[in-house]
Amino acid sequence: MDMEKNAASRSRRAKALEADAGVEPKKVSRNPKRTHAAILAAATDEFMAHGFGGARIDAIAAKAKTNKRMLYHYFGDKEALYLAVLEASYTSIRNAEKTLDLTHRDPEEGIRELALFTWHYFLKHPEFLSLLVTENMHQARYLKRSDTIAAMHSHFIAELSEVLRLGQVKGLFREGIDPLSVYLTIAALGFFYLSNRHTLSTIFERDLSAAAAIKAWGEHIVSVTLASIKL
Incomplete structure (x- = not known):
């Protein structure tokens, strides 16, 4: 029981350290095609509303329900996504x-x-x-x-x-x-x-x-x- 508690405690501390360092949790896409489409749709809305200069990658990732790491994986960078x-x-x-x-x-x-x-x-x-x-x-x-x-x-x-x-x-x-x-x-x-x-x-x-x-x-x-x- 103590070992399980210690393991859980280490996991929570690791997640806290990642959050403090600005490291986003890894997410595995179970449907790459759907994730790609969701990012593209979210980016379209963001660029429509704010133009290229005002569009934010964070906002696009959040609306697509993914993270920046996945966004960069599919599209490379902001210019390529645009x-x-x-x-x-x-x-x-x-x-x-x-x-x-x-x-x-x-x-x-x-x-x-x-x-x-x-x-x-x-x-x-x-x-x-x-x-x-x-x-x-x-x-x-x-x-x-x-x-x-x-x-x-x-x-x-x-x-x-x-x-x-x-x-x-x-x-x-x-x-x-x-x-x-x-x-x-x-x-x-x-x-x-x-x-x-x-x-x-x-x-x-x-x-x-x-x-x-x-x-x-x-x-x-x-x-x-x-x-x-x-x-």
Whole structure:
């Protein structure tokens, strides 16, 4: 009995010394995939709320219910984690766009679906817009390090180019349309509205967050985009 008490006492003292030294207790992940996803989700929330500079690794680890040691094991450091969040965010929207299957639709309908999809995605994923603002403040410093971003976007532009080509063949769209300009039109109209809706609502005394206003602006994006490319 005395031996058991002594062993328990030594264990408590060891834990106390570790705590005093700032050493975190080791935790063994029983589900590495789930832990990885939890860290990524927690990091997305933290970077969205505080930007890169204000985000804290301690807060991310706590929200993911893990420790810094495990976080560094999976992602390396804060910069690598931030880049992983960026890549995951872009991968999410590009993968979602693939479900539209734009090249097998009528060209006009394809552009309409892309415009409305982008608008609704922005509405449902404010974290994506927040991350874009943060990374642009850094002049894409971290995004430039990615080995995957360029490939996923070249595929998207290639698909949009095919939609525009089919529209030209059918006599619906003008020739020589830059697919990037089409996407920038769609994204810019949605991004500006959502990024500035609170100030604009105050200035013009109109609730731009109201459901009717949100729906009307989506249709406006479609109209402007199609008007810019049709014959």
